Amino acid sequence: MNIALIGATGFIGSRLLTELTRRGHKVTAIVRNPEKVPAGAGISARKGDVFDRDGLSALLAGHDAVISAVHFSASDAATLLAAVKQSGVTRYLVVGGAGSLEVAPGVKLFDTKEFPAIYLDEARKGGAFLDLLKAETALDWTFLSPSALIQPGERTGKFRLGKDQLLVDANGNSAISAEDYAIALVDELEKPAHSRQRFTVGY
Template identity: 35%
Template sequence: MARIVIFGAGGQIGRRITDEAIRRGHEVTAVEVDAARVKKLPRKANAVEGDVTSRDSVQRLAQEADAVVVAVGGVDRPVHANAARTLVDVLPRIGDQAPAVLHVSSGGTLEDDNGQRLVDSPDFPAAERKDALDQVDALDVYRGARNVRWAAIAPPPRNMGQGQRRGAYRTGNDRPVVDAQGEIGISHEDFAIAVVDEVEKPRNRNRRFTVGN
């Protein structure tokens, strides 16, 4: 059993990760910045109010954790890079027992067949570009960090939503995972499985990876 702190536990992805971790018997601290959303978090989790961009929050909640999952989203401010900066600043101060970080990234950070970032493509959705560029900055922060164990998991750039919990997925590195029909995508449920699998058995330490069905 691991002690997992999940920031953004009330969001679409964060909730699935929280449910998956609880299902497997882990001790989950589910964190939301909005007190109203804290009340809606699963009863089997330790639901608390906290902010992943706050050094005080991170220090308080990460102190006894084995892993910190960052699954925040749906905000207007550049939260992802600030979250990364906060974590790489605070966690080394905890020492050798500091938790590993698993950051839910953006499919826009992945590359096409020519090695171009998807977020830089003219076809990338304009409404998602600001968030994806913030995730690019967050990835740069992690890559430049020292004495921090981290991984960033990028979802497919499209076709991700509520669906079946198939319990199967495939992993990739810099490019989206493509199935036999040339399609990309994954359900929230299977993405959550991939996240908790990485927490339990880290295979992508200090790098960004992606998953798909």
């Protein structure tokens, strides 16, 4: 497929770029600094501004799907959604956060006293982005939340999927490697199973 990847040099975006090209997809890497995009077969680096609706829309047009891997606090949800819709691309996958996952009925992770204050603004904006998507009818969207802890690690391909509840293992830990997160998102791209839904991945 021909994929537009917004934020391709970031923590998650770089793993997605690797996973996509590993599977033979063509990727337009849309970033602020194209010179930071690694050279590789099927990779085209383009300079883009997530706050420029018209400019971003022009970069997205003609692709089979758009993947957004930008921080919610470093972008504007309404502008991103408008750019995707204006581009004519209907398939939209979003790198989400864990904060809006439920840890108990009606209780989100970012509502707990243990949630780190430093991540609260980003987490709440991610939850607001998800709420916007849930009201969206023009796009075939998917929002993938990681587990509570996502960090560099191994590409194992062994993980569990969930929906709106935080996944924890037998020891009470909630974690996923960035590499395995990328597998889960590209799997969803290739074989959609969560159309207009949020889902999560963890060990």
